[in-house]
Amino acid sequence: MVEWTLSAALNRALIDAMEEDPRLLIYGEDVGRLGGVFRVTDGLQTKFGEDRVFDTPIAEAGIIGAAIGLALTGWKSVVEMQFDGFSYPAFEQIVSHVAKYRTRTRGRVDLPIVIRIPSFGGIRGKEHHGESPETYYAHTAGLKVVAPSSALDGYRLLRLAIADPDPVVFLEPKARYWAKEEGELTTDGPGIGEGRVVRKGDSCVVFAYGAMVARCLETADALEAEGLSVRVVDLRSLAPLDVDLIGLSARETGRAVVVHEAPKTLGMGGEVAARIMEEAFDLLQAPVARVTGWDVPYPPAALEHRYLPSIERIAAAIRRVTSY
Amino acid sequence: MAERVFAMPDLGEGLEEGEIVSWRVAEGDEVALNQPIVEVETAKMTVEIPSPFAGVIAKLHADAGDAVAVGAPLVTFSVLGEVAGAAEEPVESSVPAKQATGSVAATPAVRKRAKDLGVDLATVTGTGPGGRVTAEDVERSSGTEADLDSERVTVSPIRRTIARRMEQAASIPQVTTFRTVDATSLEAVRAELEVSPLPVFIAALCRTIAAHPILNAAWTEDAIVVHNTVHAGIAVDTERGLFVPVIRDAGARGVADLSAEIRRLAAAARAGSLSPDEATGATISVSNTGSYGSEAGTPLLNPPNAVTIALGVIEPRALVTGGGAVEARWACTISLTFDHRVLDGAAAGRALTDLVDLLENADALRELPR
Amino acid sequence: MDAPAHWAGTEPVRILQPDGTAVGDPDVGLTPEQLRELLRHMIRARRLDRECMALQRQGELTVYPPFEGQEAAQVGSAFALGAEDWAFPTFRELAAALVRGVDPVQYLWYHRGTWHGGPYDPRATRFGPICVPVATQICHAVGVAMGLQKDGSDACALAYFGDGSASEGDFHEGANMAAVFRVPAILFCQNNGWAISVPTGLQTAGEIWKRAEGLGFPGVRVDGNDVLAVYRVTMDALEHARSGGGPTLIEALTYRMGPHTTADDASRYRDEHEVERWRAFDPIDRYRTWLVAAGHADDDFVRGCDEDAAGWVAEVRAGITATEAPPVEWMFDWTFAEPPSVLARQREEALGG
Numbered sequence A: 001m002v003e004w005t006l007s008a009a010l011n012r013a014l015i016d017a018m019e020e021d022p023r024l025l026i027y028g029e030d031v032g033r034l035g036g037v038f039r040v041t042d043g044l045q046t047k048f049g050e051d052r053v054f055d056t057p058i059a060e061a062g063i064i065g066a067a068i069g070l071a072l073t074g075w076k077s078v079v080e081m082q083f084d085g086f087s088y089p090a091f092e093q094i095v096s097h098v099a100k101y102r103t104r105t106r107g108r109v110d111l112p113i114v115i116r117i118p119s120f121g122g123i124r125g126k127e128h129h130g131e132s133p134e135t136y137y138a139h140t141a142g143l144k145v146v147a148p149s150s151a152l153d154g155y156r157l158l159r160l161a162i163a164d165p166d167p168v169v170f171l172e173p174k175a176r177y178w179a180k181e182e183g184e185l186t187t188d189g190p191g192i193g194e195g196r197v198v199r200k201g202d203s204c205v206v207f208a209y210g211a212m213v214a215r216c217l218e219t220a221d222a223l224e225a226e227g228l229s230v231r232v233v234d235l236r237s238l239a240p241l242d243v244d245l246i247g248l249s250a251r252e253t254g255r256a257v258v259v260h261e262a263p264k265t266l267g268m269g270g271e272v273a274a275r276i277m278e279e280a281f282d283l284l285q286a287p288v289a290r291v292t293g294w295d296v297p298y299p300p301a302a303l304e305h306r307y308l309p310s311i312e313r314i315a316a317a318i319r320r321v322t323s324y
Numbered sequence B: 001m002a003e004r005v006f007a008m009p010d011l012g013e014g015l016e017e018g019e020i021v022s023w024r025v026a027e028g029d030e031v032a033l034n035q036p037i038v039e040v041e042t043a044k045m046t047v048e049i050p051s052p053f054a055g056v057i058a059k060l061h062a063d064a065g066d067a068v069a070v071g072a073p074l075v076t077f078s079v080l081g082e083v084a085g086a087a088e089e090p091v092e093s094s095v096p097a098k099q100a101t102g103s104v105a106a107t108p109a110v111r112k113r114a115k116d117l118g119v120d121l122a123t124v125t126g127t128g129p130g131g132r133v134t135a136e137d138v139e140r141s142s143g144t145e146a147d148l149d150s151e152r153v154t155v156s157p158i159r160r161t162i163a164r165r166m167e168q169a170a171s172i173p174q175v176t177t178f179r180t181v182d183a184t185s186l187e188a189v190r191a192e193l194e195v196s197p198l199p200v201f202i203a204a205l206c207r208t209i210a211a212h213p214i215l216n217a218a219w220t221e222d223a224i225v226v227h228n229t230v231h232a233g234i235a236v237d238t239e240r241g242l243f244v245p246v247i248r249d250a251g252a253r254g255v256a257d258l259s260a261e262i263r264r265l266a267a268a269a270r271a272g273s274l275s276p277d278e279a280t281g282a283t284i285s286v287s288n289t290g291s292y293g294s295e296a297g298t299p300l301l302n303p304p305n306a307v308t309i310a311l312g313v314i315e316p317r318a319l320v321t322g323g324g325a326v327e328a329r330w331a332c333t334i335s336l337t338f339d340h341r342v343l344d345g346a347a348a349g350r351a352l353t354d355l356v357d358l359l360e361n362a363d364a365l366r367e368l369p370r
Numbered sequence C: 001m002d003a004p005a006h007w008a009g010t011e012p013v014r015i016l017q018p019d020g021t022a023v024g025d026p027d028v029g030l031t032p033e034q035l036r037e038l039l040r041h042m043i044r045a046r047r048l049d050r051e052c053m054a055l056q057r058q059g060e061l062t063v064y065p066p067f068e069g070q071e072a073a074q075v076g077s078a079f080a081l082g083a084e085d086w087a088f089p090t091f092r093e094l095a096a097a098l099v100r101g102v103d104p105v106q107y108l109w110y111h112r113g114t115w116h117g118g119p120y121d122p123r124a125t126r127f128g129p130i131c132v133p134v135a136t137q138i139c140h141a142v143g144v145a146m147g148l149q150k151d152g153s154d155a156c157a158l159a160y161f162g163d164g165s166a167s168e169g170d171f172h173e174g175a176n177m178a179a180v181f182r183v184p185a186i187l188f189c190q191n192n193g194w195a196i197s198v199p200t201g202l203q204t205a206g207e208i209w210k211r212a213e214g215l216g217f218p219g220v221r222v223d224g225n226d227v228l229a230v231y232r233v234t235m236d237a238l239e240h241a242r243s244g245g246g247p248t249l250i251e252a253l254t255y256r257m258g259p260h261t262t263a264d265d266a267s268r269y270r271d272e273h274e275v276e277r278w279r280a281f282d283p284i285d286r287y288r289t290w291l292v293a294a295g296h297a298d299d300d301f302v303r304g305c306d307e308d309a310a311g312w313v314a315e316v317r318a319g320i321t322a323t324e325a326p327p328v329e330w331m332f333d334w335t336f337a338e339p340p341s342v343l344a345r346q347r348e349e350a351l352g353g
Helices: A006-020 A044-048 A060-072 A088-098 A134-138 A151-163 A212-226 A243-253 A268-283 A301-307 A311-322 B108-117 B135-141 B157-170 B184-193 B197-211 B255-271 B345-359 B362-366 C032-057 C071-080 C094-099 C104-112 C136-150 C169-181 C208-215 C227-242 C272-281 C283-293 C299-321 C341-350
Strands: A003-005 A024-028 A053-055 A076-080 A113-119 A144-146 A168-173 A180-182 A196-199 A204-208 A230-234 A237-239 A256-263 A289-293 B002-007 B017-023 B036-041 B046-050 B055-060 B067-069 B073-079 B174-182 B217-219 B224-226 B232-234 B236-238 B241-243 B284-287 B307-311 B315-320 B326-339 C086-088 C157-162 C185-191 C219-223 C248-253
Touching (some): A003 A006, A006 A024, A006 A151, A060 A088, A060 A113, A088 A113, A088 A134, A134 A144, A134 A237, A134 A268, A144 A151, A151 A168, A204 A212, A204 A243, A212 A230, A212 A256, A230 A243, A243 C341, A256 A268, A256 A311, A268 A289, A268 B108, B046 C032, B174 B184, B174 B345, B184 B326, B184 B362, B197 B232, B197 B284, B197 B307, B236 B255, C032 C094, C032 C227, C071 C185, C086 C136, C104 C299, C136 C157, C136 C169, C136 C185, C169 C185, C169 C208, C185 C208, C185 C227, C208 C219, C227 C283, C272 C283
Parallel strands (some): A024 A076, A144 A168, A204 A256, B284 B307, C086 C157, C157 C185, C185 C248
Antiparallel strands (some): A003 A180, A144 A237, B002 B073, B017 B036, B017 B067, B055 B073, B174 B326, B217 B224
């Protein structure tokens, strides 16, 4: 059985995709010669050449804008925004153009662009290196947004994102780049728009994505000792959201918790809670609990552990909803 | 000539109205396309509006100094060679007002349960945190006052299904007719054959059906369906509820075979291992109510069967025999319920008479296939 | 002679004086037929531009940004592009769109509020959708140029933008990337003196064409109201790009004779008398004068152009006024290649299902 880190699995996905499609390009800052600050593009320039894998100047808007122009001439792009906080200079190109181009041209121009963004916190990083920008993008009609939680699913989601004719914002949990998972890399399995149950249980359901999935699994395992059987759902696709799975899980358990790093207000938790209300109202036994970052700018390394949802906070929420 | 009404246009990004500064034309004037017709002042600027049509000014809808709202008529033109078209009304959809819910604290699941049970939450005392109404509170409240003292037994899906079928059965017009049988012959023959009375009874029943096929029938909207083969359902009581497994082609089986099959089906029913073939498809239903001591009863029909026949307990009774004397003899009562849409009393009575005659005739019973 | 303030500084490349006399070589490689075509394009463009102003005042267009005065800058450059070349407009390039063969009624859907971007197919017309976030289209053009380069194509991508756009980050990012990757891109700035109410003098302290040198590629300043000079300078840039020389920055000096849009009252920030003075630099007057004097056209031809333009514009008017609101489904049908189920449900709800 092969063991993969998330970084290696993503690297493999890029290799496989590049081999499959000669019109795929990979570019961004430091992705070529260096192989990316997290080594996700390691070795790709040597393997596929500078024409297809290349470094760009520091010009996020320019990079995304160029991706649009390249798409118009039949080139597919996997571009990297070096960190979550540095995707913002490209925000206008993403929101005003990438998201709207297909609609604007009445379907004649599709933009098969994947915007890879090392995201979220948990690495005791500097300011702007621990952002959770997912709701800005998930709220923008015309974009797909996915966030893998583990290596094998990271491979799957990246391959799917690259194959998707629509633009996909691909948020990679940088805190999990070196986490290992055993198994075969495959694209079989849940697609974009689908969540997956990563732990069975019926006392309650916990929805999470990105780095928080591992933390929720850890919490659920610990709570077995208290007789709680916690189901954990990896949302993995934030736009489109798997509303059916959310509804089903909420109906079957009647008790739900949502966990995310992003600040509470107007985070994905609100959307999930609203969907639960719409899909499972009559079967709710407790209010939906949200365990999230605080409504403050992301803190410095010294306080990061007091900001991110901890096992204690997640467990407390689970206990609350199961004893309501 | 057709009339065209030119409304005050939105001259710039959400303006609401314009004020007429001065008209450049008068009613009756002939104007060319794009000829300036009016000067209008808006919140942002003063603008000259060119004529949208070539034609004659039929009416000016405002005077200099008047404010005209965007969308309100400004000028009516008589336009040569045009047919006026109808404007489409936008369809407004209205969202029905939501009912206000009460101010009783209860989770959504509890509210629905209360609604399903017809319980008014306002009448329920909540025993949950903060006076919240719990599921137990609602369940308790759904009974009468006297029942506050009772225990609630959860209804299993099987029992729910049985209940549904009983409700269905009860809606069919059915009548039960009774006949007392001198069971001396029946008792003797069954003892000889080393079986219980039921398989002998079923064999006799099949012989009777051969002469009275209407017992083995079913009512449908188009026709009464008379089955050629007897698939006898036998009621089996299990822990989980009443099952009616089916003895397929009972008429082709001997008494010993029937006996074995009844035992086998009863065991399977109790074990929950009946196959679909065994669980459904009866053409007539048989109930051995005597096995729990019942003398007679009014068994319900088992739709779609037109007949349920019950064999009561065989025990000594005081019978009046041929000589007019009262004797203690083995006796039992047969209760036959029939679908009155399929049979009438006379037909049921005739069939029952034949069955009883057979059951009281030891020689005839001995001739039944073994 | 007095000239607009933003024309001060480096003398631009010029072939025709404002009065129509040639100071440069008017042989720019065009046939007489093509030279007449240039005039016809400019006359049609202006006629349509003025009709669009009227249409807006009649409520047939929502907001319209006129380009009167800029006909030569757009027609001259667009005319130089080959069939395989691409152009990316802002929102004021109707004249360029016409030369590139974009259907005017389709283009005007944008200004009628019928559909964003106009429904024409950018891939088929090689003309980008109307772009309002200024300068962002520069990066798109650069991306196209990168793609063309990777395919070993001869074709080029031209980005139109204004003096205001040149202040945006995307101008710099696009220009820098174009230079670094040495792509066949032409960055064509129509410096028309105004960004809504802000004159060029407050937009930048330098001359826009000079920025190219700082980024490592050639820039040129041209009289944007001189259609022959614009044509020639664009041709030079195209040849430079096609031979692998990389991008060129062209600053075409022109003047925005009308307001920013029909929602703008220009009298609040500039003197309309001053505007009238710049009629002396009108691109159509000077070119027509030269064309007739050089014997390539006569008065009949000019009259013919006017009549042709009138008839053509009437057809466009009829097309626009007949354009109805699109079906509601359109809002949903192209958000994604395949609508996700959540969106499909919303579509049903919106359609009253």
